[in-house]
Amino acid sequence: METEMEVASAMLQASDTQPAVLPGESLPWPKDVCLYQPLEDTQLLLPEQASCLAVKTYLRMCRLPYTERQCDNAEFMSTGGRLTKLPLMRLGRRLFAEFEPIVVHVECTQLANAVSSWMGFEEREDMRSEVTYVENTFTLAELHQCFKEASIYADHTQPRIGSAHPWPLSSIRRREKSEEALRLLRVYQWDELSTRGVQVQLQQCCQLLSDKLEAHESHGKLSANYLYGQQLCELDALVFGHVASILSSQLACPMLSDTVRAYPRLIAHSRGIDQVYHQGKQLGGQE
Secondary structure: OOOHHHHHHHHHHHHHHOOOOOOOOOOOOOOOOEEEEOOOOOOOOHHHHHHHHHHHHHHHHOOOOOEEEEOOOHHHHOOOOOOOOOOEEEEOOEEEEOHHHHHHHHHHHOOOOOOOOOOOHHHHHHHHHHHHHHHHHHHHHHHHHHHHOHHHHHHHHHHHHHOOOOOOHHHHHHHHHHHHHHHHHHHOOOOOOOHHHHHHHHHHHHHHHHHHHHHOOOOOOOOOOEOOEOOOOHHHHHHHHHHHHHHHOOOOOOHHHHHHHOOHHHHHHHHHHHHHHHOOOOOOOOO
């Protein structure tokens, strides 16, 4: 089993071993690509689960193979990140963390496989700005529920944070991670929002996505069309990761799932992606 030290060593060697990439060049996809995440059943929090699922879905859309590793120290091996630090992707001797950095690397080195390669420059720039907005909104809403709602924190968040560590390390880790999450909410000015205020922010995001899907419907029927029409882009993978994770979550507070369920086009969109790229296993019997 790879240790934190081995992964850190790979990161230190990366700058000396990775060849330069020319614009428009496609490099061979390494055979040993691996995604690291905490244990899904006992450690993974909702925003982390959504980010990990979005990355897995994106790589499947690009038809780029990878293996998965669940380990206690995945978060500590991460090279950092803007929101969740997860998943960590080891690609040869290089490390990348979180959805957007992984997507950018694939776009730069896998021109033939990147799902948004069909887009024009301006359309791609619009899509990337929406990726940032959607990722911020969903992740901050999930963090708010996990760390600001007392019942969810006690029943869901707190046990998962400390499950990998013995006491008193478990208590120290709970405090550290809570402080990290609350600091992030303060940075984006979400810390003072009520549950209703969070819901309003999420509703606005879901409405934007639903309107985009409606614009591509045919004959007024709900369909599995994608957010930019008949072809995929990374925004589809990101939205699926968050919607599917929220709908399958066991959070005690139903606010997030109730909000998402109010947008049937988003549900249809996610069900279509789930069937094609996950054989329907992510949403299962979720309505």
